Amino acid sequence: MSDGTISVFFRKVKYRKQNKRSWPDRSALRCREDKAKDRWSRAFVTRLTGVFTMFRKYCIAQTFVLGEKFFLFAFNLLTAFETLP
16 A cells, blocks of 8 residues: 555656656747747837838828918919009
8 A cells, every 4th residue: 555655656756857847848839939929019010110100201291292382372372462453
């Protein structure tokens, strides 16, 4: 009876050692998965930032174009009123 309990104890110890040995592999895998997710999210944020930057530059350019058009319209209106008798 005592031999059986000792062998069960050693079997449990052996199992624990095997689990400890495989634990770093699992954590390394998890770490790699996390890095891949981080890499993907960083790339996504970079692309999104680029899109917003392009949109902002486009809006600024359009503001200048509209401003120029408005200025020319106002200038033409003033010159038109000056030429009236």
